[in-house]
Amino acid sequence: GNSVTQMEGPVTLSEEAFLTINCTYTATGYPSLFWYVQYPGEGLQLLLKATKADDKGSNKGFEATYRKETTSFHLEKGSVQVSDSAVYFCALSAPNTGGFKTIFGAGTRLFVKA
Amino acid sequence: GAVVSQHPSWVICKSGTSVKIECRSLDFQATTMFWYRQFPKQSLMLMATSNEGSKATYEQGVEKDKFLINHASLTLSTLTVTSAHPEDSSFYICSARPAGTNTGELFFGEGSRLTVL
Numbered sequence: 001g002n003s004v005t006q007m008e009g010p011v012t013l014s015e016e017a018f019l020t021i022n023c024t025y026t027a028t029g030y031p032s033l034f035w036y037v038q039y040p041g042e043g044l045q046l047l048l049k050a051t052k053a054d055d056k057g058s059n060k061g062f063e064a065t066y067r068k069e070t071t072s073f074h075l076e077k078g079s080v081q082v083s084d085s086a087v088y089f090c091a092l093s094a095p096n097t098g099g100f101k102t103i104f105g106a107g108t109r110l111f112v113k114a
Numbered sequence: 115g116a117v118v119s120q121h122p123s124w125v126i127c128k129s130g131t132s133v134k135i136e137c138r139s140l141d142f143q144a145t146t147m148f149w150y151r152q153f154p155k156q157s158l159m160l161m162a163t164s165n166e167g168s169k170a171t172y173e174q175g176v177e178k179d180k181f182l183i184n185h186a187s188l189t190l191s192t193l194t195v196t197s198a199h200p201e202d203s204s205f206y207i208c209s210a211r212p213a214g215t216n217t218g219e220l221f222f223g224e225g226s227r228l229t230v231l
Contacts, residue, residue, distance in 0.1 A: 032219070036222075041225070043118075043209075043222040044158075044220075044222040046219060051217050089157065089158070092218075093217070094218070100211065102148075102209075105157065
């Protein structure tokens with residue numbers, strides 16, 4: 001079945017450090033891939049997405065490239081800020097009986113220190 | 115972007131009472147909404163898929179009589195936790211997919227934190 005595996009956290013970085021959160025997936029067919037972010041006490045927000053191989057999603061300085069050959073969708077940011085502290089979820093969405101079904105990774109908590 | 119609103123954002127109730135949580139899509143129609151449960155520092159657990167005008171589809175292990183879902187219109191789904199007990203305390207999140215989209219993108223509510231005393 002479909003699955004998403006992302007690196008365990010927490011990840012602790014200093015402000016302006018480079019961020020990578022690894023995400024790999026297993027899926028049949030051609031899923032869409034997403035990164036969602038959850039700030040403390042809130043629901044999830046879409047951070048970026050990619051719907052086909054080699055697409056690069058980007059938003060707020062974050063980027064991720066849909067790599068079909070390595071089945072990966074790693075999240076990167078060149079210079080993190082304290083305000084980026086949150087939990088990041090990698091997810092895939094694939095056609096399923098009756099519609100799409102979204103599978104979430106376990107989430108990676110990021111702490112950014114000033 | 116599309117907005118999903120959840121209400122209430124937090125609720126405290128006594129054991130044995132029922133609690134209703136609403137999920138509304140404010141600026142789009144959603145034929146399908148999803149309900150999740152999230153335990154502290156854990157990922158989202160899909161509880162059920164709510165389909166407008168038909169019965170919800172529950173995930174394995176989720177009691178349909180315990181967690182009643184009603185999707186009465188294209189912009190509203192409700193989750194009722196019946197006869198709540200302390201073990202039902204959790205963060206409940208809904209999401210919606212705009213009708214007619216095919217990318218699988220979801221829009222999430224703010225979440226509702228339920229505490230059962």
